Amino acid sequence: MFRHKGRARTFQHNFRLATFLSFIAGLVNICGVLALGVLTTNVTGHFAYFAEGIVKEKNFSGIYYLFYILAFLAGSFVSSLLAEYFMHRDSNAPHNASMFLEILLLMFLGVYGDGFLLEGISMPLMACILLFAMGLQNSLVSKISASAVRTTHLTGLFTDLGIELSQLFFYKEQGQRKRLLGSIGLRCGIIAFFFLGCIIGGVFFVKIKFRILIIAAVILVIALVYDNIRLWYYKIRKRIHTQE
Secondary structure (H helix, E strand, C coil): CCCCCHHHCCHHHHHHHHHHHHHHHHHHHHHHHHHHCCCCCCCHHHHHHHHHHHHCCCCCCCHHHHHHHHHHHHHHHHHHHHHHHHHCCCCCCCCHHHHHHHHHHHHHHHHHHHHHHHCCCCHHHHHHHHHHHHHHHHHHHHHHCCCCCCCCCCHHHHHHHHHHHHHCCCCCCHHHHHHHHHHHHHHHHHHHHHHHHHHHHHHHHHHHHHHHHHHHHHHHHHHHHHHHHHHHHHHHHHHHHHHC
């Protein structure tokens, strides 16, 4: 799911990656909305709120929206920096560092988030942590899938889905239609699992609050361990076949 790159990736690899991480993004997004009143998986709306603070209040009262934008950008930057660093050292799993960092951030807020709210610790700071984590994830997914997959926001997905649905009326050649249907299926899967993550996250947030992020972190740990076990298995099998 994570380890295949470039031409080695198949539709199944991208579909599993997309649905799995879009579910995590849905969990994080609903947690940010319900606990902090902030969208924590995209930054489009934050530009409008930042501009509103300048235009209506004629000051920088909405400056924290700028920090939200920069937090997401920083997450994307750090994720790509880590991936490039480990790729240039011939790592078999250059994504591990970004995934591990995302897991740590989600686990940290999952454990301490409710206490932070009770103690009055800055909600914008907590939102920035979640936006940074989602920036990490979106950059990671984009690099792994060669920009075929985005998991943290849906605006572009609905745009692409609308375009591809219209193309169904014109693309009749079997190969073209198969690729088009595969792309439509991928986008529908991302949308469905993001929505599922929001619904399940919302239901559980009512009961366990920020601890929903612990569940998200544990799911990521399981996926990362499973992917690395498969990588080690194939490396050992290849070594055995080479010796034979």
